[in-house]
Amino acid sequence: MQNDFVLDSAPLRVAGARAAIPRMQEVLAQFRKCRLPVFHVVRVHRQDGSDVEIIRQELFRSQPFAVEGTKGAAVIDELTPRSGEYIIRKTRMSAFIGTELDLILRTLGVTLLVVCGIQTPNCVRTTVFDAIAYNYPVCLVEDAVGAKTPEIHRANVLDMQNIGVRILKTAEVPGFLDVLGAENR
């Protein structure tokens, strides 16, 4: 959830991003309350764009995005990371490609991921499918995830549900975490 993909003035704004922010804040508050590890996944590129996917480099040249050190690359104010939370920097859609995410999750003994963010068909979905491949069960908080259109969002949620991803609403997260907590006590 970075300014370049969320702010109303951002050229690469994802249309469904803003509406989902209050739900993301609720999920984040729940995780903080339960002292569960929080990962902020951000796309960050070098200024020259040499680390952008080849098929996106033309786009980057005409409209740079998520450039290291710019305000556009920063997490939106509403979801500012707190000290002790993990920032995962990536240059691809999936948070697992070329990052330390898997290694940190293993080190922490994490056995389940809860995913929010944008956008459903790209960064969210590639991360979810890679998580499944790496053997982390996944819950997707469907109303805390946004896409360009509601149709694209729904089609992707269905595909994820079909491979075994658990689909939750934000309102169900507290109860879900309570049950998990009780099981682990």
Next chain:
Amino acid sequence: MQNDFVLDSAPLRVAGARAAIPRMQEVLAQFRKCRLPVFHVVRVHRQDGSDVEIIRQELFRSQPFAVEGTKGAAVIDELTPRSGEYIIRKTRMSAFIGTELDLILRTLGVTLLVVCGIQTPNCVRTTVFDAIAYNYPVCLVEDAVGAKTPEIHRANVLDMQNIGVRILKTAEVPGFLDVLGAENR
């Protein structure tokens, strides 16, 4: 395109697989005619299922699939690999995860992938998105790809088109390969 996911009698049959076989045969014939490298990507599991994704192990125990050495794991007769073609064995949806695919493609100097097969939201799409992440431009032959339903198929083709995947019909493949061949001569 393995018997366990295609044959009418297969419990894990993908509904849209059979109808796309003639188109896959056409694409395959074109690649053979042009002497282009062909990769048959197959899911193959140990008999005990210990290499299956954790969230699918229950399914595997009740209904084993793609077990090493069985007829179900073999490529369907209509698309039998020929000597000299590459067989990529995998245990996950993406053909890139835990396989030698990327290394072989680099060694061959491959700069573009043309993708057919099943099924659109899972093995096809994860492979396509990973290819983009690894900097291989991708063409998807949309009528040589199948899914459970036409709606799921179409929604996934749209998402792939939106990230820059080139969408072709089988009938366009010969002309496309001609142009590529001319550019490389």
